[in-house]
Amino acid sequence: MPASLRHLRMFLALGCDNSVTRAAAACHVSQPAVTQAMGKLAQETGQALFQRSPQGLFLTEAGKVLAHRASRALRLLDAAMADMGRPIRVQATWAQLSALIAVSELENFTLAARRLGLAQPTVHRSTSMLEQAAGMVFFQRTAHGLITTRAAQNLAQAARLALAELEQAASDLAALNGAEAGRIVLGALPLSRSGWLPRAVLEFRKTRPRFPVEIIDGRYDELLLALRRGEIDMVLGALRLPSPIDDIVQERLFDDEVVVVARHGHPLLRRGKIELADLAAFPWVMPRRPTPIRAILDAALPRPQIAGHESPGVIETSSVIVLRELLRGSDQLGGVSRLQAEVEAEALAILPVHLPGALRPIGLTTRAGWEPTGAQREFLAVLRRTVPGGGDAL
Known part of the structure; x- marks a missing residue:
């Protein structure tokens, strides 16, 4: 779990005010609390975060790196908490936010507890404490299960991105020491x-x-x-x-071209010239909608060959491996990226026909x-x- 949210708020206040006294007043805590929190942060990061001078405490290079990432993380959280009760900004913990993320994604307390490796009552208690601090309902029980409210979804998203910022901070801090x-x-x-x-x-x-x-x-x-x-x-x-x-x-x-492919020896390859209408005489293997390749094929090929559900002969797959094997054993046609087709050149041939709008x-x-x-x-x-x-x- 990353550094305490309360400790990060004290750290940013001290980095801004350059004084333990002023930082303590801004965060409504005692001066020893700020000093202890900064000591713990330095221990957790393995870096000296402040340097002392006659004018006060100033951020080191490592401190500036952490301050940058921490301020980004807290801005995300504070924006999501803007319409919530003020206590949540002070009382929220990463453990509670992690529980919120898990429950909002799984919409089930038991499954969320299993993911987090915690007891179900612990997860329920964490989210309940967040709800009380926010003065809002985060989860509604219905006949079909648990529904996450919009406020909870927004806070969970902010917490995910805030955690990502602090993971970035760990990487940046390690780089300062020549580590990875x-x-x-x-x-x-x-x-x-x-x-x-x-x-x-x-x-x-x-x-x-x-x-x-x-x-x-x-x-x-x-x-x-x-x-x-x-x-x-x-x-x-x-x-x-x-x-x-x-x-x-x-x-x-860069731009890539969508091409039509078939097995080597396909009947169409024996023709001197291939028209788009010729392609309609054969069954197709295609990616699912709404992928860009499928959109290009839908727009280019004659109907009703690929006009949707009325074309039962179409096999849909996103796997180039499956497409390759289906084409190798039949006279079906497929549409793929030219780069992908070149990789599969031993098994598949590119038909000499141009699809309109084929660049993507x-x-x-x-x-x-x-x-x-x-x-x-x-x-x-x-x-x-x-x-x-x-x-x-x-």
Whole structure:
């Protein structure tokens, strides 16, 4: 569990006022309480956070790093608590907020307790204490189960991002001592797995051979949710235009083309020229809606071949491996990224037919306002440097 919220508030007050007396008055605690809290923070971080001078106590370099991240974390929490009772700002603990996060996600106290490794009454008590301090109801029981109120959802989201900020602080502080802490968590959409991401990770490993990197693959909506919760640092792959929500930032790095693929020896490959209408004579393997590739195929191919549920011959899958095996054993057609098709060149052939509107932007998706650590900035630089086509891609 990160540093106490009360201790962080005292720390920021002392960093602002440069006086234990003034910080104690601002936080409504005793001077010994501030001194003890700062000693504990220094012990937890392993860094000297203040230096003494005749003019008072001033933040060290490590203190400035922690103050920056802590102020960002507390701003998030305070914004979510703005319409709640004042006691919650003083009384809330990370244990209580962690319980709130778990219950709001699982909407079940027993499951939340199991995730946290705690007894169910302990989790229930933690959220009840938060409700009392906030003067609000966070959970409503209905015939269908537990429902999280909007206020609880907002506070849980703020707490997730605040915790992510403090994890970033630990990484930044370790870097000051020449050590490494933290990790990079990447959400990988299908195209990024076909060469770009593995190439970037191997390049990053040349300078950071032991730095932890976690790659999570999944559907766009799943990865986007994890990104917005602070569980993933960035998502790599096809961008969504327009942006699906305003709390993310999308950075285009290059464009990719959607192509039609089939097995080697497919009947269409024996034709001198392939028209779009020719594609309708064969069954298809396609990604699910509403992916960008599916949108391009839906717009380009003749109906009723892919006009939706009236086309029972369509097999939907997000797996390139499944698509490859289905196409290898049949005359079905598929639509994939050109980069993915090139990786599968031994098994699949690209048909010489152009799909209108086939180009789509590929890049990075991050949280709005996200500030990467030093290691994350290095990885971002590698990602930009290793895009297919290099600098010419932009």
